[in-house]
Amino acid sequence: MGELAYSIKDLAAEFGITARTLRHYEEQGLVAPARVGQNRTYSAADRVRIAWILRGRRVGFSLSEIADMLRLYELGDGRETQRQVTLAKCRERIAALEAQRADIDETITELTGFCDTLENLVPAPGGRWVRKDTGEPPQLRNPWDG
Amino acid sequence: MGELAYSIKDLAAEFGITARTLRHYEEQGLVAPARVGQNRTYSAADRVRIAWILRGRRVGFSLSEIADMLRLYELGDGRETQRQVTLAKCRERIAALEAQRADIDETITELTGFCDTLENLVPAPGGRWVRKDTGEPPQLRNPWDG
DNA sequence: ACGCTACTTTACGTTAACGTAAACGTCAAC
C-alpha cells in the first residue's frame, strides 16, 4: 500500500516552518511521529494534524490551547460525563471563535471605511488634504476621535 | 464643558487589565495620556484608543503591529506618495484579516461538526460509543484521520 | 576510508508582553 511518509525537512519546507518548530510541537505533545531508527517519519495523518495546529496558531491560539482542542477528539473511557465535558469545552471554543470573528469584522469595517476616505483624498496647497469630489477637508473620524 | 477624564485605575478596571499594562502601552508609544502633576489622566479619546488596541490584541496582532495600524491614521506631511503607501498598508491589513477570518470559519465548521457528532453519541457496553439513532459506531472522522 | 548530507539530542539564547517588587511622591482623612 502507498504508505506515504514525510521527513521532518519535507514537512518543514511544505509548511514554511523549521524543523525546530516541528520538534517543539512534539515536545509539547502536539504530534507523535513514528521513528525509523532514530529518525522521525511523519504519516499523512501527522501531516494533516500539523496543518490543523498551524491554522490554530494563525487564529491566535497558544500551543496548550491547541493541545486541549486536539484532546477533545479523544473520546476517553466511554463515560457519559466525559462526553458532556468535551461537548461543553467544544462549545466554549466555538463561542470564543465567534467572538473573535466579530472583532475581526469590526476591524475590517473600520479599516475599509478609512481606505475609502483615503482613496477620495488629494493633496492640497499648504501640506493639507482635501476630498477629491467636494474639495472639503477630510473630517477623518479616527475611531478614537469621537 | 464636561471634559471627562479617567485615572489609570479607572480604565484598568473598566477594561479588565492592569495599570502596568496601560503604562506598558504608553512605553510602546500606543497611547500618550495627559498629565496632571505627575499623574496620568486619560481623555475620552484615549479611552476609545485603548479599546481599539485591546481589540487588536484579541484579534491576535502584536503591539508593534497595532502601533503601525494606529500610525496609518496620521496622514503625514501631505505628500501623495505617503497617501499611497498608507493605502497599500491598509489594504494589506484588511487582506490579512480576511484570511484570518477564513481560518476561523474553517475551525468553527470543524468543531461544530464534531459537536453534532458528539450530541448524537451514547455510551455502549465495553467502554464504546455508538450513535443514538442508528446504534452504529461513531466513525469520528477526526480532521487528521483522512 | 572519506566526506557529505540529513538527522539526532542537549542546552543555552532571544523576544514580546507584561508581572512583580522596591522605593518614593502626594493628597485627604483622622
Added chain:
DNA sequence: GTTGACGTTTACGTTAACGTAAAGTAGCGT
C-alpha cells in the same frame, strides 16, 4: 502628623515559542 489610598519610576523576573549553536550518529556516493 501620620496613616492610607493612589500614583509614580526603575528595574529585574517570567512565560511562550521558538532560534541557534554544539556535538554526535547514520547512510550514501566515490
